[in-house]
Amino acid sequence: MRRVPFFKPFSVVADGLIFLFVAAVIYGITAFAAQWNSSYNPVYDIDLSLSALPLYALFSSLRGLIAYLVSLAFTLVVGYWAAKSPRAEKVILPLLDVMQSIPVLGFLPGLVLGLVAIFPRTNVGLELASVLMIFSGQVWNMAFAFYSSLKSVPTDLKEAAAVMKLSSFQRLELLELPYSAMNLTWNSVMSMAGGWFFLTVCEAFTLGEQTYRLPGLGSYMAVAIESGNSRAMVGGVGAMIAVILLFDILLWRPALVWAHRFRLEEGDGQQKQDEPLLALLIKDSVVARLIKGIYFRPAGRSRLRKEIREWRTPALKMIDVDRLTEKQRWIMRGVVGVACAVVVLYGSVRLVQTLLSVPAADWLVIVGGTGFTLLRVLTAVAIGTLWATPMGIWIVQNPRRLRLAQPVVQLLASFPAPMLYPLAISLFLALRLNFEISSMLLMLLGVQWYILFNVIAGALRIPVELRYGMRLMGSSRRDQWRYLFLPSVLPSLVTGWVTAAGGAWNASIVSELIQYKGTTLEAHGLGALISKAAAHGDFARLACCLFVMVVVVVTFNRMVWARVYRMAQTRFRMDL
Numbered sequence: 001m002r003r004v005p006f007f008k009p010f011s012v013v014a015d016g017l018i019f020l021f022v023a024a025v026i027y028g029i030t031a032f033a034a035q036w037n038s039s040y041n042p043v044y045d046i047d048l049s050l051s052a053l054p055l056y057a058l059f060s061s062l063r064g065l066i067a068y069l070v071s072l073a074f075t076l077v078v079g080y081w082a083a084k085s086p087r088a089e090k091v092i093l094p095l096l097d098v099m100q101s102i103p104v105l106g107f108l109p110g111l112v113l114g115l116v117a118i119f120p121r122t123n124v125g126l127e128l129a130s131v132l133m134i135f136s137g138q139v140w141n142m143a144f145a146f147y148s149s150l151k152s153v154p155t156d157l158k159e160a161a162a163v164m165k166l167s168s169f170q171r172l173e174l175l176e177l178p179y180s181a182m183n184l185t186w187n188s189v190m191s192m193a194g195g196w197f198f199l200t201v202c203e204a205f206t207l208g209e210q211t212y213r214l215p216g217l218g219s220y221m222a223v224a225i226e227s228g229n230s231r232a233m234v235g236g237v238g239a240m241i242a243v244i245l246l247f248d249i250l251l252w253r254p255a256l257v258w259a260h261r262f263r264l265e266e267g268d269g270q271q272k273q274d275e276p277l278l279a280l281l282i283k284d285s286v287v288a289r290l291i292k293g294i295y296f297r298p299a300g301r302s303r304l305r306k307e308i309r310e311w312r313t314p315a316l317k318m319i320d321v322d323r324l325t326e327k328q329r330w331i332m333r334g335v336v337g338v339a340c341a342v343v344v345l346y347g348s349v350r351l352v353q354t355l356l357s358v359p360a361a362d363w364l365v366i367v368g369g370t371g372f373t374l375l376r377v378l379t380a381v382a383i384g385t386l387w388a389t390p391m392g393i394w395i396v397q398n399p400r401r402l403r404l405a406q407p408v409v410q411l412l413a414s415f416p417a418p419m420l421y422p423l424a425i426s427l428f429l430a431l432r433l434n435f436e437i438s439s440m441l442l443m444l445l446g447v448q449w450y451i452l453f454n455v456i457a458g459a460l461r462i463p464v465e466l467r468y469g470m471r472l473m474g475s476s477r478r479d480q481w482r483y484l485f486l487p488s489v490l491p492s493l494v495t496g497w498v499t500a501a502g503g504a505w506n507a508s509i510v511s512e513l514i515q516y517k518g519t520t521l522e523a524h525g526l527g528a529l530i531s532k533a534a535a536h537g538d539f540a541r542l543a544c545c546l547f548v549m550v551v552v553v554v555t556f557n558r559m560v561w562a563r564v565y566r567m568a569q570t571r572f573r574m575d576l
Contacts, residue, residue: 032058035127041123099140188255244415377443
């Protein structure tokens with residue numbers, strides 16, 4: 001029997017890459033921890049030299065990753081609760097609508113002032129505020145996607161789980177999480193992109209007379225744009241592309257390949273992707289082979305499973321709702337209900353007092369600006385739908401096409417659009433476009449990807465047998481699109497509409513008021529009013545703008561999106 005040499009060719013390269021990656025992570029975590037514990041310094045002196053970019057990129061990556069982990073935990077808990085409890089659903093869904101309709105600048109004053117007051121001597125408060133603002137740009141899309149997946153689990157699979165008498169946790173582990181893996185993974189990619197979108201706002205912002213800056217790519221680009229340093233701007237864009245590619249190679253591509261294991265049909269071969277770097281690290285690395293030899297041989301696997309069971313058993317007893325008595329449930333509901341009632345009552349009284357202090361003339365200006373922003377949001381969603389829906393379905397129909405398009409789409413979607421605003425604005429000015437229209441196009445640069453990603457996620461769940469069946473019946477391309485593709489992706493498309501509209505409202509704060517080469521470009525809209533109110537520290541006017549935005553977004557969601565969503569869930573379910 002031929003023995004495989006332990007030190008294969010290129011193993012030095014593979015282990016060298018692993019060593020460099022681990023060393024960089026250790027150094028980054030150490031430097032990041034030192035930044036958190038450093039003396040309070042709200043205005044960090046940003047170094048615009050290219051040599052400073054690796055450290056800034058590492059800091060921004062760690063903030064984004066921490067925010068994503070918090071978003072994922074929030075999504076699994078809140079999305080599951082909303083999908084399983086009709087009472088909680090009536091509260092959580094409107095609350096998610098409200099929270100996703102509040103732009104990042106709406107969270108900024110409370111987070112910054114509150115956390116800085118709690119941590120007055122270190123940068124912990126500012127760092128936490130930055131992470132939570134990135135979290136507010138990521139989490140809502142993921143929560144809606146997970147909730148949508150849980151609500152659209154096929155009825156026959158639910159009945160099979162009931163016949164097998166699976167517990168709540170077993171249903172989640174064996175049915176609901178695998179079924180939602182595809183949608184949740186694709187939307188995780190989009191949510192991370194949503195966090196990058198507001199990176200410049202989360203790391204460099206002005207609140208009243210105080211300017212705040214943290215070391216990172218967002219603040220680097222903000223200072224470079226402000227100073228007109230073209231070399232630094234190009235370097236910042238290149239560093240952002242490198243960060244996105246690194247996340248794509250090390251995190252999202254393996255996650256998407258893993259998620260394809262849970263498709264309903266068997267082995268259509270759509271996701272047999274060759275990842276050269278991962279293959280090099282896993283197959284040729286001595287470190288990887290040692291780990292596999294220890295943990296993945298039969299004895300190691302049985303030991304690992306035993307450790308997981310020993311850890312999971314007491315944890316399940318604590319979180320399994322089925323084990324709670326009726327009295328314990330009523331106590332939990334009472335405690336949570338009283339706490340929520342106190343918080344809501346106090347917040348409502350303070351909000352009413354603040355809104356009454358705003359003059360009537362300001363209210364008229366805010367309502368008029370809301371109309372302009374609503375028109376831009378609907379136009380951006382419509383334009384995004386017109387190209388992203390056919391494009392997403394077309395990409396999924398061919399495995400080779402999907403392999404080629406997936407990394408390109410992920411790169412374009414993950415890149416923060418505000419970093420491209422200077423280039424886009426120069427193009428719009430050259431074309432002599434009115435900024436009222438240009439601001440809508442700037443808004444479109446970021447929100448169109450929400451629709452495309454949800455269409456791709458929905459199209460990937462179409463069983464290949466249905467496509468083959470329609471071809472065997474001689475159905476025309478038009479009939480396949482009309483009776484199979486479009487109805488099948490509609491549930492995911494509605495989720496894309498909701499999140500794209502929410503993203504467009506958020507994007508209005510950075511697309512309707514822009515500083516460009518020493519001049520201020522402003523479009524009539526609610527986003528511009530919010531940006532000016534936050535910059536001037538006018539908290540009463542800011543609260544009024546946010547209140548109007550929340551009312552409009554929630555009303556539109558209830559009147560339009562909720563009805564379309566119910567229709568998609570009842571008429572276009574993928575029950576086999």
